[in-house]
Amino acid sequence: MMRRDPLRRILVLDDFGAAAPGAADWSGLPVAFLHDKLDAAQLVARITAEAADAVVLIRERSAFPADLARRLPGLRLVVTTGMRNRVLDLGACDAAGIAVCGTPSLASPTVELTWGLILALARGIPEQERRLRQGGWQQGAGLGLEGATLSVAGLGRIGAGVAAIGRAFGMRLLAWSPNMTEATAAAAGAELVGKAELFRQADILTLHLGLGPATRGIVGAAELGLMRPGALLVNTARGPLVDQAALIAALRSGQLGGAAIDTHEPEPLPPGDPILQAPNTLLTPHLGYVTRQNFQQYFNGVVACLRAWNAGAALPLPLNDAARA
Numbered sequence: 001m002m003r004r005d006p007l008r009r010i011l012v013l014d015d016f017g018a019a020a021p022g023a024a025d026w027s028g029l030p031v032a033f034l035h036d037k038l039d040a041a042q043l044v045a046r047i048t049a050e051a052a053d054a055v056v057l058i059r060e061r062s063a064f065p066a067d068l069a070r071r072l073p074g075l076r077l078v079v080t081t082g083m084r085n086r087v088l089d090l091g092a093c094d095a096a097g098i099a100v101c102g103t104p105s106l107a108s109p110t111v112e113l114t115w116g117l118i119l120a121l122a123r124g125i126p127e128q129e130r131r132l133r134q135g136g137w138q139q140g141a142g143l144g145l146e147g148a149t150l151s152v153a154g155l156g157r158i159g160a161g162v163a164a165i166g167r168a169f170g171m172r173l174l175a176w177s178p179n180m181t182e183a184t185a186a187a188a189g190a191e192l193v194g195k196a197e198l199f200r201q202a203d204i205l206t207l208h209l210g211l212g213p214a215t216r217g218i219v220g221a222a223e224l225g226l227m228r229p230g231a232l233l234v235n236t237a238r239g240p241l242v243d244q245a246a247l248i249a250a251l252r253s254g255q256l257g258g259a260a261i262d263t264h265e266p267e268p269l270p271p272g273d274p275i276l277q278a279p280n281t282l283l284t285p286h287l288g289y290v291t292r293q294n295f296q297q298y299f300n301g302v303v304a305c306l307r308a309w310n311a312g313a314a315l316p317l318p319l320n321d322a323a324r325a
Ligand SMILES: NC(=O)C1=CN([C@@H]2O[C@H](COP(=O)(O)OP(=O)(O)OC[C@H]3O[C@@H](n4cnc5c(N)ncnc54)[C@H](O)[C@@H]3O)[C@@H](O)[C@H]2O)C=CC1
Pocket: 084, 107, 110, 154, 155, 156, 157, 158, 159, 177, 178, 179, 208, 209, 210, 211, 212, 213, 214, 215, 236, 237, 238, 262, 263, 286, 287, 288, 289, 290
């Protein structure tokens, strides 16, 4: 194990509650919190001025591209909450000798949000409420879940959790992913089907795949065209899994009865993004992971990593080679 000097200055970027009383036990750690979102030039200036040797990234709220890693020779450690951060360049950190470590995260918050979205979409809760407030009363009938078919793409931590609740609702469960086995599907109480059948038979299709070269754009015009007219799509995984233009076309034509989308491309969703004008959509701002308990888990994980560094111990969740050294 490489000998490490204790950290002299730790900056938590765009802190999002990390500094709140009781959020975490930062005692004894030389930590400072930034409350504003800074651009790359401002970050370099601030990190340099503070002579910070560690930064903490709260999810993907502050980007940490290659350029930033190269411009901060005094930086030795980046801690990012969660294990995946697409706006952090791990390779560049390695090349600059900056160790990167992650923290544990809970899957249940995203399982819960997914079901919140499914229920709201299936029963038309937002429109029914809007109508009531405008002086109207019930209109149209929603989709009941018992006996309906839930197609789950990806049975990892979140997909398996979503499937378990689908079973409790008495739904018929189908599942698929590029690498799913019969055993994984059976363990989740789902039937493994081919990709086309996953789309063709769904009353509700919910996406829980990781994003990678094999899954980017996995839901396009051809797949949406296989779906039953009026079927529902839920995406709490990653925006680029879905071809947004094809999604909007399917919503406009009525091929899809509705879509609930938590994860977008880009994020934050810019004003005027075409999805904002698409009909029958329920949009949330990447809320899946955003619960108090998950942030508690994140901040405790950050503190554990910082203390491990200062104690010269192995970093708990290393994300690059420099952190494993
Ligand atoms: N909306 C939100 O706030 C949150 C969204 N997520 C997203 O939800 C999705 C599922 O997350 P978890 O269940 O925790 O992940 P996980 O890693 O446990 O499950 C992902 C599943 O996708 C499958 N998969 C198949 N082909 C793949 C490929 N080519 N590349 C990547 N994965 C592939 C994996 O085998 C695995 O079963 C991810 O996209 C994750 O980024 C995760 C947490 C919060």
